[in-house]
Amino acid sequence: MEKVWTKENFKxxxxxxxxxxxxxxxxxSKDITRIKKRGYxxxxxxxxxxxxxxxxxxxxxxxxxxxxxxxxxxxxxxxKIHKDRPEVCQKYPFFRENEQIKSCLPENLxxxxxxxxxxxxxxxxx
Numbered sequence: 036m037e038k039v040w041t042k043e044n045f046k047x048x049x050x051x052x053x054x055x056x057x058x059x060x061x062x063x064s065k066d067i068t069r070i071k072k073r074g075y076x077x078x079x080x081x082x083x084x085x086x087x088x089x090x091x092x093x094x095x096x097x098x099x100x101x102x103x104x105x106x107x108x109x110x111x112x113x114x115k116i117h118k119d120r121p122e123v124c125q126k127y128p129f130f131r132e133n134e135q136i137k138s139c140l141p142e143n144l145x146x147x148x149x150x151x152x153x154x155x156x157x158x159x160x161x
Contacts (some may be wrong), residue, residue: 040136042129047139052112054127055104057141059084060093066121067091073119093121 084090094102103115114120128139
């Protein structure tokens, strides 16, 4: 029988970090205020959405991960602002009342949003 999680029985093991690596986190003005109170400057953590500059998201680092995601020496992922993280992060992966999930991975929650690039390297022919 396949495991089904609800908000009440779900516990993240923190060993994959995929939710913070693969998603764009839309932030509200309340989220921004909370993060700024921690001493961060907006330029350090905000980016504008390329197609709508009124929408703001958490920045991604050079790996494409959320700028607040870090990997501990024991291999677990941690959010530097966990206590004050954006509301959408607080709700993840349960966004609807009485929701049940079989996987918390972003590509399983939103299969039509994610795609994989081919693993084959493209080389120039001479």
